[in-house]
Amino acid sequence: MLEVKNVTYTVEDEGGTTEILKNVSLTLEDGKFYVITGPNGGGKSSLAKIIMGIYPVTSGSIIFNGKDITTSDVTERARMGIGFAFQQPPRFKGITVGELLYLSAGESGRGRGCNFLFDVGLCPKSYVDREVNGNLSGGELKRIEIATLMNRKLDIAIFDEPEAGIDLWSFSKLTETFRRMHERSKTTIVIISHQERILEMADEIILVADGQVQKKGNKDIILPGIYRDCNYTKNCLERIETIDR
Amino acid sequence: MIDSIEKKILEEIAGLHEIPQGAFSLRKDGESAKVSSTANIEIKPKKDKPGIDVIVKPGTKGESVHVPVVITATGIDDMVYNTFDIGENADVVIVAGCGIHNPGEKKSQHDGIHNFIVRKGARLRYVEKHYGEGKGTGERILNPVTDLIIEEGAYVEMEMVQIRGVDSTKRNTQAKVYKDAHLVITERLLTHGKQFAESNVVVELLGENSTTQLLSRTVAQDNSRQIFYPRVIGKNKCRGHVECDSIIMGDAVVRSIPEIAAHHEDAQLVHEAAIGKIAGEQIIKLMTLGLSASEAEETILQGFLK
Ligand SMILES: Nc1ncnc2c1ncn2[C@@H]1O[C@H](COP(=O)(O)OP(=O)(O)OP(=O)(O)O)[C@@H](O)[C@H]1O
Numbered sequence A: 001m002l003e004v005k006n007v008t009y010t011v012e013d014e015g016g017t018t019e020i021l022k023n024v025s026l027t028l029e030d031g032k033f034y035v036i037t038g039p040n041g042g043g044k045s046s047l048a049k050i051i052m053g054i055y056p057v058t059s060g061s062i063i064f065n066g067k068d069i070t071t072s073d074v075t076e077r078a079r080m081g082i083g084f085a086f087q088q089p090p091r092f093k094g095i096t097v098g099e100l101l102y103l104s105a106g107e108s109g110r111g112r113g114c115n116f117l118f119d120v121g122l123c124p125k126s127y128v129d130r131e132v133n134g135n136l137s138g139g140e141l142k143r144i145e146i147a148t149l150m151n152r153k154l155d156i157a158i159f160d161e162p163e164a165g166i167d168l169w170s171f172s173k174l175t176e177t178f179r180r181m182h183e184r185s186k187t188t189i190v191i192i193s194h195q196e197r198i199l200e201m202a203d204e205i206i207l208v209a210d211g212q213v214q215k216k217g218n219k220d221i222i223l224p225g226i227y228r229d230c231n232y233t234k235n236c237l238e239r240i241e242t243i244d245r
Numbered sequence B: 001m002i003d004s005i006e007k008k009i010l011e012e013i014a015g016l017h018e019i020p021q022g023a024f025s026l027r028k029d030g031e032s033a034k035v036s037s038t039a040n041i042e043i044k045p046k047k048d049k050p051g052i053d054v055i056v057k058p059g060t061k062g063e064s065v066h067v068p069v070v071i072t073a074t075g076i077d078d079m080v081y082n083t084f085d086i087g088e089n090a091d092v093v094i095v096a097g098c099g100i101h102n103p104g105e106k107k108s109q110h111d112g113i114h115n116f117i118v119r120k121g122a123r124l125r126y127v128e129k130h131y132g133e134g135k136g137t138g139e140r141i142l143n144p145v146t147d148l149i150i151e152e153g154a155y156v157e158m159e160m161v162q163i164r165g166v167d168s169t170k171r172n173t174q175a176k177v178y179k180d181a182h183l184v185i186t187e188r189l190l191t192h193g194k195q196f197a198e199s200n201v202v203v204e205l206l207g208e209n210s211t212t213q214l215l216s217r218t219v220a221q222d223n224s225r226q227i228f229y230p231r232v233i234g235k236n237k238c239r240g241h242v243e244c245d246s247i248i249m250g251d252a253v254v255r256s257i258p259e260i261a262a263h264h265e266d267a268q269l270v271h272e273a274a275i276g277k278i279a280g281e282q283i284i285k286l287m288t289l290g291l292s293a294s295e296a297e298e299t300i301l302q303g304f305l306k
């Protein structure tokens, strides 16, 4: 079980401090399938990065399986069984897909990882020896990113918009893979998504907007009113007529 | 008989576990230690100065030549002239390389002056590794000069690697590339501590449809300094590509000055140069896979220099 308790995350910039997450509390139970959704800029990725330890909390705490991990770094959290697939994965010159998969799971990585390449719609044979560099297309890179996470033994796996940029056919394969992962493993799955087909797969939906968890609950309760109820996209009240140079 | 220091160095620079079969020349502490030829590849000591002539018969295919240089003492100052004559349509691999084990306080230096003539239609792969070790405070210095003539239709691939251990290196490489000939030079370099490395490359594309690719991937750590000056001069219908890519860390200094010069309307020349530190998100990504920050850094550098 993972608990986010009263977490606030602020960043300093020229204009002063901006509150990205505002007193967020959230409990993720073992083995459940969650989908986090909400408007762009609402704080979904920031929340995920706070859980992974990529961003530090400004205040509040994070408890994982009863242990306070607020000050644990990314590596420690990864070794405890928390995983995160980036919305925009980085590229690496000179590191192959096979090597990345190997790193993600240790000794047995390459063999097992290949199956996951297949699950995300990539033919393992043509990809294992390719470098994870600028030559991969955006969709290929995204799918490799997902495979590196599937390849790990995790208590909680967070995917940040895994469907973004992925073609229709691979998308079906992907949803099927998530479904299987949910059925067969005890891993808590958290997917950040804007896709209805993914929202429908959730046990629970978490609506994050304006730096806060606005709603959380069973998908059958949240989903029907999601458009009607959701008025969190900020209305722009002022126009700028000219842009000063 | 080879001793353990020599053995270790030979392994590092040439991947050799024993004296290999085939054409071979070992130079040790400023003197020729062993030379052997084969039916197709003759190696003979020069008469007028230190060094060897390596003569590969036309049409020789699939053979390799090992010409390692080993320095195991302090205070050695070795200058050597080697000539490589690769006969028409031959296809060979030359593994060179120099390793210095400097146990004392005095500097030990090896300056190799290599002349290559790669004749019509020949293919040559040349691999040169530099390596340094030893507990002494004496400097380990390597200043190679390489001169290449690449005749019509010939293909040359040069791979030059220096990963740690050499205090100072200044490399000068010059090539003339004739009709339909190709030259690829790949440099891999890692400097650390107070090391210094300079590489000057001048490639003249003289023949019609001659091409070249100059690639360098380097990492500069600590207080080390690196300077790259790769130049391609196109004097005919030709193509040239220069790419320098460096990772900078600590208080290191890297200068990259690629130059392309066209003297012909159909010369197509491109250069790219980039210097930057390791992207933070790369390290974080690997940490999310369970690697520590330093393991992540090491993995990224190893990949980059591969
Ligand atoms: N370092 C930063 N400095 C200033 N603002 C930031 C910084 N990092 C994030 N933000 C802001 O925080 C807000 C939340 O960003 P976040 O990436 O978490 O949104 P998101 O819900 O994942 O959006 P999307 O659906 O577009 O992926 C955004 O308005 C973003 O501009």
Ligand SMILES: [Mg+2]
Pocket: A044, A045, A046, A087, A160
């Ligand atoms: Mg996001």
